[in-house]
Amino acid sequence: MNxxxxxxxxxxxxxxxxxxxxxxxxxxxxNLGEASMMRLGGNFSIMLMVQxxxxxxxxxxxxxxxxxxxxxxxxxxKIKGRLHEHQIPDVRIHVYGADRVGIISQVVGALTxxxxxxxxxxxxxxxxxxMPIYVMIIEGHAAEGVKALRSALDIIANSGVDAxxxxxxxxxx
Amino acid sequence: MALSQMTILEILKYPDPRLKQESDVxxxxxxxLREFVISLEETMRAGPGGVGIAAPxxxxxxxxxxxxxxxxxxxPNNGCMVLINPELIxxxxxxxxxxxxxxxxxxxxxxxxxxxxxxxxxxxxGEACEFSCEGxxxxxxxxxxxxxxxxxxxxxxxxxRNDLFKRKKYx
Ligand SMILES: [Zn+2]
Numbered sequence: 436m437n438x439x440x441x442x443x444x445x446x447x448x449x450x451x452x453x454x455x456x457x458x459x460x461x462x463x464x465x466n467l468g469e470a471s472m473m474r475l476g477g478n479f480s481i482m483l484m485v486q487x488x489x490x491x492x493x494x495x496x497x498x499x500x501x502x503x504x505x506x507x508x509x510x511x512x513k514i515k516g517r518l519h520e521h522q523i524p525d526v527r528i529h530v531y532g533a534d535r536v537g538i539i540s541q542v543v544g545a546l547t548x549x550x551x552x553x554x555x556x557x558x559x560x561x562x563x564x565x566m567p568i569y570v571m572i573i574e575g576h577a578a579e580g581v582k583a584l585r586s587a588l589d590i591i592a593n594s595g596v597d598a599x600x601x602x603x604x605x606x607x608x
Numbered sequence: 609m610a611l612s613q614m615t616i617l618e619i620l621k622y623p624d625p626r627l628k629q630e631s632d633v634x635x636x637x638x639x640x641l642r643e644f645v646i647s648l649e650e651t652m653r654a655g656p657g658g659v660g661i662a663a664p665x666x667x668x669x670x671x672x673x674x675x676x677x678x679x680x681x682x683x684p685n686n687g688c689m690v691l692i693n694p695e696l697i698x699x700x701x702x703x704x705x706x707x708x709x710x711x712x713x714x715x716x717x718x719x720x721x722x723x724x725x726x727x728x729x730x731x732x733x734g735e736a737c738e739f740s741c742e743g744x745x746x747x748x749x750x751x752x753x754x755x756x757x758x759x760x761x762x763x764x765x766x767x768x769r770n771d772l773f774k775r776k777k778y779x
Contacts, residue, residue: 605708605716606660607710
């Protein structure tokens with residue numbers, strides 16, 4: 436019996452986190468699936484699908500030496516998901532503006548209400564410390580059409596956030 | 609052509625090594641070629657995208673592609689193009705867009721392509737022809753010509769993060 440687990444790992448970024456962790460999983464007979472790994476604010480974060488015959492507890496002990504020696508926090512959940520469940524997004528929304536409290540919540544709230552289901556969101560705070568700029572790219576599926584999302588974005592734009600939407604046309608050849 | 613004579617060819621899937629091979633120049637324009645092109649077009653139309661196909665995708669390692677984006681709304685196009693020995697002679701503008709491939713099921717990703725291209729090719733009778741393409745059609749042509757050179761869109765993937773940084777740098 437093979438189960439899929441979602442392994443979440445967070446810790447202060449340092450060299451070798453991915454190499455050590457994937458090595459321990461490989462040695463333990465695990466199969467790795469989809470992953471998102473990223474440096475966020477000087478921390479390293481990992482979301483990784485792991486397939487294994489072992490129990491959650493055994494998996495935890497398997498990665499424990501790496502987690503402890505690198506000062507990481509790890510969390511494992513058994514998941515229902517599996518591979519080959521990709522959704523092709525049909526819209527991409529670019530948002531940027533002077534950083535302020537509530538910007539994500541406002542933008543995402545309006546878009547969700549207009550039928551957006553998010554498949555992917557990446558955001559960054561850049562600029563300078565006293566004048567931070569917020570940059571966000573969202574991809575998703577427009578369940579109620581792109582027009583509805585455009586109207587939602589117009590309202591957001593009035594509040595001083597720059598936002599544009601583009602349709603993603605996937606060419607399969 | 610009668611339905612009974614149509615042939616849907618089998619699409620090679622990565623990691624079939626033939627997808628990474630360079631295809632040969634077509635030198636003979638005969639009935640064998642004409643019949644193959646009919647089957648190739650049928651195979652393209654039966655596929656999930658239905659807008660483009662390259663001969664090596666059906667294990668025929670010759671420089672033949674078909675692109676037809678004319679069924680799409682608001683898409684500038686040249687109709688159904690059968691391009692034999694195609695060569696890009698001009699290209700202009702760069703744009704990132706999402707691509708998938710019949711030879712790489714269940715994966716789509718972002719690829720940067722020229723926005724406008726001009727190409728020369730031979731038609732089915734061996735006559736020289738020239739086309740200018742833009743946008744979605746230009747993207748399809750570049751994707752298919754890549755197949756003739758043993759390249760998949762996987763060889764050209766960019767992450768969205770990279771895309772963002774590129775724009776920051778150059779704009
Ligand atoms: Zn392809």
